[in-house]
Amino acid sequence: MREITREMENMEPDGAMFDLLTGTDLDSLCTDQLVTLAILARKMKSACEWAELAVLKRVDDTTELAMAIKEPEQSVARRKEASGALDVLPRLAEQLRCGELDFARFDAVRERIRHLDQPEQITEVEDALVGVAAGLNRTQLCRKTTGLVAKADPEGYETRCQKAAKERRIEFSPLPDGMAKLTWTLQATDAHRLFQQICADAKALPADDRTTDQKRSDVLMDRVLGNRQQWNVRTYVTVSIETLLGLTNDPGQLAGYGPISADTARELAMHGPWRGILLDEHRHATAITTDTYRPTALMKEFTRAQSGGICTAPGCNRPVQEHDHIIPWPQGDTTPTNLQGLCVRHHHIKHENYTVTRDTNGTTHWTTPTGRHHTTHPTQH
Structure with missing residues (x-):
């Protein structure tokens, strides 16, 4: 069996890489070699994700495929929809095939460009991403892509933000052992401010046997019940002077979240120090x-x-x-x-x-x- 070296991290996925992954004695490797092998495993997985999308793009009968792979047909249909991005984002798709980009990040870009109507807008976003996407984690890539989409289609982005704000809601889901989950969907600026305040409240509590998560849950309940009134956290938003004056609609940047609509950034700017x-x-x-x-x-x-x-x-x-x-x-x-x-x-x-x-x-x-x-x-x- 070949010695595991860092140079292998630059290889493209192939059969030899698969044999190496499945035939290596893991207990004989040092930490650096294990890191290399983990990178190779992810590269191989990305190549297989690309292969599955390429197959799905050519399969018309999703019922046949869903039965064969024991998956709900809705899941297969969603995956088939994602396969269209192989043609829409060809250079990022090639990075997926070569193992430089995983499916989660590739699909995150697809989700964010799907509302762009003009091919040149999509090309503009891909041009900006192709050189940096492989070096970003999923959250970083989501933020950067959202900003690029907003820049390529500022009016459309504003419209979608206004429409999305109407989808705010709270959902209740039962959990085992006498527990339940509340999911609250609201505007990013409100969610960010609330979470910052919850963290500040929890940090201010005296030390006891509760975890940080437990304290956050408890202080949120206190606020819902009206036992805490004062708000003492700041929301940091960066916005260009051109957007502030209404000359452009470039998105603002909410610290800890990413791009927000120009209208929201302007509204926040009216209520705080500059x-x-x-x-x-x-x-x-x-x-x-x-x-x-x-x-x-x-x-x-x-x-x-x-x-x-x-x-x-x-x-x-x-x-x-x-x-x-x-x-x-x-x-x-x-x-x-x-x-x-x-x-x-x-x-x-x-x-x-x-x-x-x-x-x-x-x-x-x-x-x-x-x-x-x-x-x-x-x-x-």
Whole structure:
């Protein structure tokens, strides 16, 4: 059996890769080799997903197929609908075939471009994604695609946001063992503000035997029952001055969520303090006005603007919870260029055995204990 090396991660999926995956003694591998094998398994899975879509595209009788694979016909029909994206998004489909993109991310793009009527609009979105999609996780890719769709079809995006707002609802689902689930669908800005407040309420509680999730559930019930009144969290939204003045309908950016409609961003701007953020030629935040908060609070606000409110560790979708000196203090200064927003877990891990550096353009480099290198980029506004 061939030795497992990192060079194999650049291979295209084939029969030899399958034989390697199924014939290797996993107990004999080191951590770095196991990571490589996991990457190969995902590449092989993506290639098989592409093959299934290619087959579905050519099968007319979904009943026949559903019976054969023991799947509900509705599921097969939905999958067949997704197979049309092989032609609509040919370059991303090729990345799926080569194992560079998995089906979940490919389908996330398909879901977001399906309302675009003009082929040139879809091409514009794919042009912007084809070079970066493989390096983004699903949540990051969803946000970026939503922003690109809004930019390609701003009027249509506004209309769809207004229509979607009418679909707000609450659903009740029974669960075993005396439990039930409430699902609340509402506008992103309202949901984000409510969740931030729930987290703040839970964090303010004294330490006891409850988990964080249990505390969040309890404080939400308190608010529903009217036992808590004060709201003390902020919602951070970035919007261009052109959109603010109504000259364009480019979407705003809700920290921790992603693109929101121009109308919603303008409405929020009317109810809170403003900051001026200076952007560089890549539309990355480089400076912020200093007329309201003391420097430490302002620096925290700036790191949130840089990261879109999301932990800057590679692949993480958690909200910013702590602010970290990239070059540890006191060797590193407490300045915006040396600060990054992280979740609690990645803040702790970073100080254990991970190395982090940042380029002058805001690109952050993480080096793992096995020597793997990953990069994250500042939010493009």
